[in-house]
Amino acid sequence: MSGFYFSQDKIDEVREAADIVEVIGSYITIKKTGKNYTALCPFHSEKKPSFVISPEKQIYHCFGCGASGNVFTFVMNYESVNFAEAVEILAKRYGIKVKVSSGTDDKIKKSLLKVNNFAFDFFKKHLNNTSGKKALDYVKKRKINRETVELFGIGYAPSGWSNLLNAARKEGISEKLLVQSGLIVKADSGKLYDTFRNRLIFTFYNTRGEKVAFAGRALGDDEPKYLNISETPLFKKRFTLYGLYQGKDAIRKEDRCLVVEGYMDLLALFQAGFKNVVAVSGTSLTDGQAQLLRKYTRNVYISFDADNPGKKAALKGISIFINNGLTPYVITLKGGKDPDEIIKKEGSEPFQKMIKHAEHFVDFKLRYLLSRYDAENPVDRTEIVKEMARTISYIKDMTERQMWVSSVARKLSIDETVLSGYRITAKQKSQFLPSILSSDELVHNLVALISLNPARYNEVYELLEETELLDDVAEKVLLYIKTRFDRASEVDVADVINMYENNSERERITAMIFSLKKENLPKMLTQYINKVKTISLKKRWENLKKEIKKNENDNNIVLPLLKEQQKIASILKKLGGNIDPEERV
Template structure:
């Protein structure tokens, strides 16, 4: 727990105008500052920041809060992370009332973050020395700048490549971080080998895990980090950290199924896409997205598996729908995925499909009609 008196001291020490202006350019307007609201699409500024009252308020969408609330709503940060950031800026130490177990988890999380960041740097360097992996990315239409933006790397085709950068390869923390696997008879080896590596970032931009795709044919095609103290597939969305500003600018987010879909869409200028990590859309995913935007478009293949995945997304979205919040569904034609479609047809065609996405209510009724046709007893009921 962070003591409430410290929160009040912190808010008195920081200037909300400085905090907001780092992310949203403000203009002086009398005693206050204004801008177009970062939380909804508008042309006439209705977002106001008050230096005397130390809060922000949008007269258009109702967004309102302190400097801490702004970092949480705009940056997608947790309350403790937002407090930590402001405290660092103010030169304050955050006092904590924690149990020894909680403190141990905090220290462990810091240690694992360092290991994952070190591994991400190694994979990026290894990509530069892997012509086969570079050719694969070029064949998929990806350029150097987009690879840099997403931190794409390569895990060499060896059993223990990470031993080059982690001298203590026997360190148990490498297993806990999901980087190393302990096999039979104590033999240890890298979890990711001969794979294109996609770092997965949390809302603060920390690397919390990886997704790896085979370069040639092989199974499994995609391999994620295991569940760790830092990483849970049901909570994280690939590309969300990179897409936050584009999502706000577009007023919507497109949810796709794979890393390559997100990267390919960004390569063609559609920068407001994120991906689930080989799992069904969860309530935590939906909640996180609706904190950033009012419209979520779920994009799936048009086959039976895609419709089942869409139904699970619908079930998890229902609880978070409120006034002004919309969930829509887009089914790509001819079994195409977003990567294939945008490479063949271009961004204008893809964004045209996004604009024609089916509202949740229409998808719900069509699915119910398919599952319970009017000729059945359930359908007539």
């Protein structure tokens, strides 16, 4: 629904109705702490609350992972929806009627969903008629029951180059849409043909249950064995997990998710009662997939094949999961087996035991390194220590991190300080330190502060224009503030924060505003304004210095320049931005 839009008045109406404390409190447990509310952050794993909600400013900020925004951005991130959908969710909650208009992109998506629904019915029909006998036999051989076939939308694409194409043409579906859907391929010659031929079909659903894509497993000798459609406006592989739609409720309920490699692994586990499972389905795990899972749980149990590629995939998955705020555990599969084979031959009980004895990612990493390196060799030992120290550093909770430092140090027979010495330095809390900011950062902080005191808009705008420090970002923010101020509308500081596209900049500015006491705002604004003036004056000083050097033999030119330098030095002294002795002429 990304092309849908609302009038600003309607967005304002929803924002005014949707109290951020009430909305966030309906999703997670929050606690009043002074004038703010705190909670365990829903966007990264932590044991001590660093997520703060400000009812006064109607914004939230996590001092652990930097997540920040207003009521809309919270719903967007928690529900994995876009802005328009977040507005609709909140409008419905507060009984506000909103009218939406769709753009071209969303009309295309709607049309593609209709194409996919048609293809879904086509594949389902062919699985159940005589042409699908081979596919049904394969399904039965893999012990996939009828209920699972229905639930996961398994179908069959018959042999032949144009079965789906001809069926779609009869229904009046345009060739352009068929190609856009990825279900039909257009050759360089212009000829059209079916993407899937003689393949068992797997359906991809989004979290709302819409059919967004398909994949096919060859039932003959065709290569590749597994084939995904190309990316489309509906389907981005890096943001999609097979089985998440069917398993999301169980994942939330059990607060953990089993992550497997293939479709058959997932189907076998799901049938055996492990409903909290997703599959990366033949591709490397991505940040987008990890972020998607994080909406449902922070605990992931990786169950990849026991061969070397499987171990490497597990290691890569560990890095991606911990970088995105999840805690990975590794289920060790022995004897080169995969989950599907274990379930089929041994049943669910052995696999349940494997889950119970899954290794924390630190233990798994250490065991893997010890299997590859010689711990008695000083060079190898150093590599093991460095890699383990780096791995442990990703654990944000200090108590838990220290526990693992002690555990690994004991196993490697080394002093704990050796591991701690390699630890990544923790991020310092952002604070008001204008003296160490770049000129762009300084200006962006300043215009964000103006959202809290729009009456000083003209002063700041004129200063930035005069000093030539007004970039596109600052101008956009100031224009928004002026528009709201001129309309006598409240300036929403969260809207201002969201106008900064750079994540680290948003985090810095949110942290600054959170830590700002109302009574300190005038002083802080003055300090920032003085710092901007200082930058401009120092720039002029440097230009004068060059002019003086260039005309050092002409007193008539040099003397006025020196006087101007003296004047600048006097002003800078008052502003607290003295020229360093080595910078003087």
